[in-house]
Amino acid sequence: MLHVNDTEKIIFDAAQKVFTIKGFSGATMDDISKEANVNKAALHYYYRSKEKLFELVFQKNYHVILDKSRNILETTDNIEEIIKKLNNMYFDTLSEHPYLANCILNEYTTNSDRVLGLITSNGSVNFSILRLLALVRVKIFKGKTDFEYSLNLMLNIISVNIFPFLIRPILINLFKMNDVRFNSIMNNRKIYLTDFLSKHLQ
Amino acid sequence: MLHVNDTEKIIFDAAQKVFTIKGFSGATMDDISKEANVNKAALHYYYRSKEKLFELVFQKNYHVILDKSRNILETTDNIEEIIKKLNNMYFDTLSEHPYLANCILNEYTTNSDRVLGLITSNGSVNFSILRLLALVRVKIFKGKTDFEYSLNLMLNIISVNIFPFLIRPILINLFKMNDVRFNSIMNNRKIYLTDFLSKHLQ
DNA sequence: GTCTATAGCGGGATAGAC
């Protein structure tokens, strides 16, 4: 049974933190064991290998945003409402896990083989993104428009929400801001985005 | 003097290809030497170390898009014209170098120390992004609006252009498309985007 | 300037004591 100080859980959380920031090949088992304050051998005891541990972390990260998106699209009908909820959800999730999007993207780019293997082995993941697009077509366009047009709109919604968080380290360095200032700008941006995106639905 | 088959140039091109896709820690000197069909020792002979070689590749990648953006903003006055040119430029550049944006982003995230060192040692880079934002404020808003509002617009323009290329591997896998189809969708998207973004300038 | 051989080390993984 898991309790708060369970070593297994401590290791997983540390691994998530380290892998998410440094990526699979950038992170070392030593980094993780130091972050978790546990012996390096314990990592292998609980998770067998670096690969296995990474897979679990990646799967979890991958589902965080995806499940929330799907939930919004499945329980909301009004278009403006969907966009507003998505804006809020992206802001909340990415403020809480600043490197989550980078992690997913980074592994997709630098090691697509490993990641594609993980995802195709779990059919529900791909399914849910395709479902997301299908829902956009049905809910926003009532099925009246073509694939490319729906895709373009979906890409715009996701782009303006996620991209600024992806380049967060660049923006913070460039404008010499701290985390508080960055979050404040992104928080104001939520309302701006809802307005920006709604304009295109009339 | 450099000629076409110069070993030094062959190595650099191979390094660019490998580093850009696999990232610094994911790539090995062996990968690069095989890609270049050159002996591994030659890499050290010409570029001393993996770090030095990477720095040169990164600097070059970093300047590709930045210099083009700056050029557009410095030589164009009409707002619609600027956006149209930026859309075309992003499409052309990222179609030709599909992993360029991922490379810059990946290193910023996984190893910000190395990259920030590179960039701050070369003042002109930071300068040119700040200049880009300043130009947006002056050219698009005639200096009449505040920092956050200008930043938001600039973020939107960059987001909708770059993000789809960042998630290119995801899109290609998800919709089972090939490179030709992907490029075709992105090419159509250029016109769509010019229209999409122009709506917000009235 | 190009190659082979090898030094040297960092990092993943395991054996075995406790």
Next chain:
DNA sequence: GTCTATCCCGCTATAGAC
């Protein structure tokens, strides 16, 4: 279940022959 010690591979880097 937790620790120390250690194995061993893969990778960067260099020495030295040609």
